[in-house]
Amino acid sequence: MKTITAWLTGACLSAGTLTAQTTQVFTVKANQLKTPVQKTMWGIFFEDINFGADGGIYAELVKNRSFEFATPLMGWKEQKQNNANGSILIINRGEQVPNPRFARFTVRSASGYGISNEGFRGMGITANNQYDLSLLARVPEGNVQLRIELVNAANEKIGETSLTLSGKDWKKYTASITAKATEAKAKLNIWFEGTGVVDADMISLFPKNTWKNRPGGLRADLVQLLADMKPGFLRFPGGCIVEGKELTNRYQWKKTVGAINEREVIVNRWNTEFRHKLTPDYYQSFGLGFYEYFLLSEDIGAEPLPILNCGMACQFNTAEVVPTEELDPYIQDALDLIEFANGPADSKWGKLRAQMGHPAPFNLKLMGVGNEQWGEQYIERYKLFAKAIKEKYPAVQLVSSVGPNPDGPLFDYLNPTLRGLKADLLDEHYYRSPDWFLKNAKRYDDYDRNGPKIFAGEYASHSKGVGNSENINNWQSALSEAAFMTGLERNADVVHMASYAPLFAHAEGWQWTPDLIWFNSLQAYGTPNYYVQKLYSLNKGTHVVPMTLNNEIAAGQNGLYANACIDSVAKEVIIKIVNTGATPQTSEVAIEGVKKLAANATAEVLKNGDLQQANTFAQPAGISPQQETIKLKGKKVPVTLAPYSFQVIKVKML
Template sequence: MRKLTALFTLSLALSMQAQQHVMTVDVSKPTAKIQPEMYGIFFEDINFGADGGLYAELVKNRSFEFPQPFVGWVPFGNVTVQDANPCFDRNPHYVRVVNDGRLLRAGLDNEGYRGIGVKQGEEYRFSVYARTPDAKPMKLSIELVNSNAQNLLKKEIEVSGNNWQKLTVVLKSPFTDAHARLRIVLETQGTVDMDHISLFPVNTWKGRENGLRADLAQALYDLNPGVFRFPGGCIIEGNSLETRYQWKNSVGPVENRPLNENRWNYTFKHKAFPDYFQTLGLGYFEYFLLSEDLGAEPLPVISCGLSCQYESNEVVPMDELDPYIQDALDLIEFANGPVTSKWGKVRADMGHPEPFNLKMIGIGNEQWDKVYVERLEAFTKAIRAKYPNVKVVGSSGPSASGDKFDYLWPEMKRIGVD
């Protein structure tokens, strides 16, 4: 009993002591300012995050450049893949459709990304580059097909002449369906070549034709991010150096940006996506634009000459690293350079003569060990020499603790990354 009484007395004393220390927080009077760059968003092209996600294109494999060129498509009738006298030199494949007069006619269906999602009353902009070797004009029927195989909308466009031309028509969907398809039928007997077959919602973010999904971009805007890191993490490295993300392939005319294999297509053996590639329609220019729209500081990340160290672990020798370093310097020029500079002109020609005011750049993703440090040091010296006001972002490895972290943290300080 005495023990219980003593315990109660001690508990009461501690309780009274705790009551005497009351902290009052007035949230209307902040005592410290947090830099907006301390929080933000990080985009990774995983789980169809770009093509089939944020990027509003609804057609999969629109230029027939996948290793199996009919992935995403169901051709019917006489349809073949060609590459003679192409419309685009870096995307040389196109389809030749021949209507030989049979009742089946000839054409293609596209499945989109696990289906083409359309909403009743919404408008969608269809476009195609086409030509015909025949003397007479040819008619194409552009159709939206619902998941019950009913083609409830048809619009006709005419192809004439043997020079490539861009044709466009707006489709207003009469139905809502998450698993619709796009169908293109050659109605006239004869031959038509087609390339870069595209379908975009008219209502994209900011109304841009090569735009982003309005709902997803709005959701990012509502987060009010201070910084926007792009275009990814592991896709920067690639499963191999050949499949690393190369920013120069992602700028210029969207129709001529070459296809890249997405490193997430076979990474998870239990969940393979053999149809996962990057058209790069959502490229560095579009990421910079989105950063500007969001009011966030852009943080582009580029390859440091190392492929994924968990996978192939390819390494660019130090005496062959200069082209990779030059890519970093050229990216800064693309973002900030005057319109009279080589890469500043590319930006201006894409519609943004004003600089993007890039302040920082990431070198490598979650790399580690001495092989990363010596390459990062070479990048940092070159960037400091030409662009002393641009901050360099390094890496403390793939985790927030452990031997890799313990080695890299003091190395980042030694090199002087920001």
């Protein structure tokens, strides 16, 4: 068994001297409502990193479907059987169009010539499921038809269909394939039958079984993991991806809406960011664009929180800025986005939303100005954004950056400056060690109750150090986050929003660790950190109530961290207790201020004796909540706190 000694403070180490017979008494005053818990308290941070969008939640199986990568045939491979004769030519229309390239196939043999696409580290194909193929094509000369195959890693056929092409004008063609076998590393083969010339573009393959069965939609199992959390908000599209390495490859929301084939493909800024995980085939098709983000938010019951570029590229890279006198187009993008989300269907941008299939407004209430910016140049630009947005849309709450760190000179400048500007929400980020999370459980206890509210926008406990490729989502990191989150929830009058980051990671395509959810072409699982987040989100209650240990808040005494809420709708007391110690601890929770309680409480417990343990594809639920029933003694809840455990206890108020 691993020990926790290396990451506990001296005060916590005393937990090891306790015996199982030492009873510690917590007190919950259920009738003293300290503060409401915001519906947005626990949410989701999404960024297209680690193949989170293309190759991840966006269910497209074809990589480089429109030949727009810097290497136009990346992901594709020419196929020739029996000395077949044919060739590929990439043509650039030379027009002012978002995606100017297409492929011209000249076929000189009646059969045996084709192309293959490898997908995103392989195509995940499931037996008996249907897969929908589409492409834009024309036949300038000759008579050529298509035979389409799905093949497994051994190049054995597991599905087939055909398409008849005709005419010299561009048309959209569709066909379906039913898979005969399950394969994690499938490929798509397209064979040309006949001779002549075929022009092709937007060659696409989607599973029929997408989220809500939307054609060209999202990967159902990944969205389900998000929906199961019942998040209060969805922040999108990131992250540093908003900024871009340079302003030329920043995220521009207007280029991500409208027809799919008119969304400009650009390189993903994470493709060569880390030398330990170069991914030169990482691009953004924007099939998952701002409309889809809004729709996803609505689907899972989350408030949408878009983050917009404020005229600054990533300050860790080029640190390019737009002169303030040239910032108007960036500010107009923000104003237009609010109209896209909230405007009537007869407004310019509201009309586009309606044409895309959503006449009703999305009811946008939150917007971020910049991502992780700092310095005077950020404040200059933030003030211009805030003035314009508040004048036209005063009800929209703005999220502002206090830099990449929770302390230090950048934070020390931005924090008081933005408070002086009466900012709405300050976005604090913490990628720190497990020990930091334990020591900072009281971080917000003394924050100004009348100042800006806090958005804990990006946080994760890093077991090996920030940016270290050896970070894993082990139980140690998740347990320290659970302890820290008692402090976030206890201070719900100050902390209105919080989200772990990053969200997704492809098992073979990741760049950054740790991450909340891991997936491959066929499977996905939640980490221990995911289950911590989920337990908080599903059990946030409506109001924080006092919970003490020996008349003090429980934030490290004997390695224990705790907080309590009530749910005034469900009429429940909700108690969260974390034991970071290496020994079991016997405790009792005395609930005061209620007339009567149910005879039994329910508990969901996360625990593991090995702090280095993590979930895997082979054991996806190795560390996951276990259900328990606790028999009350009047208004007291007897609880044995297992070593290295986090539990949520719910007691009905009668």
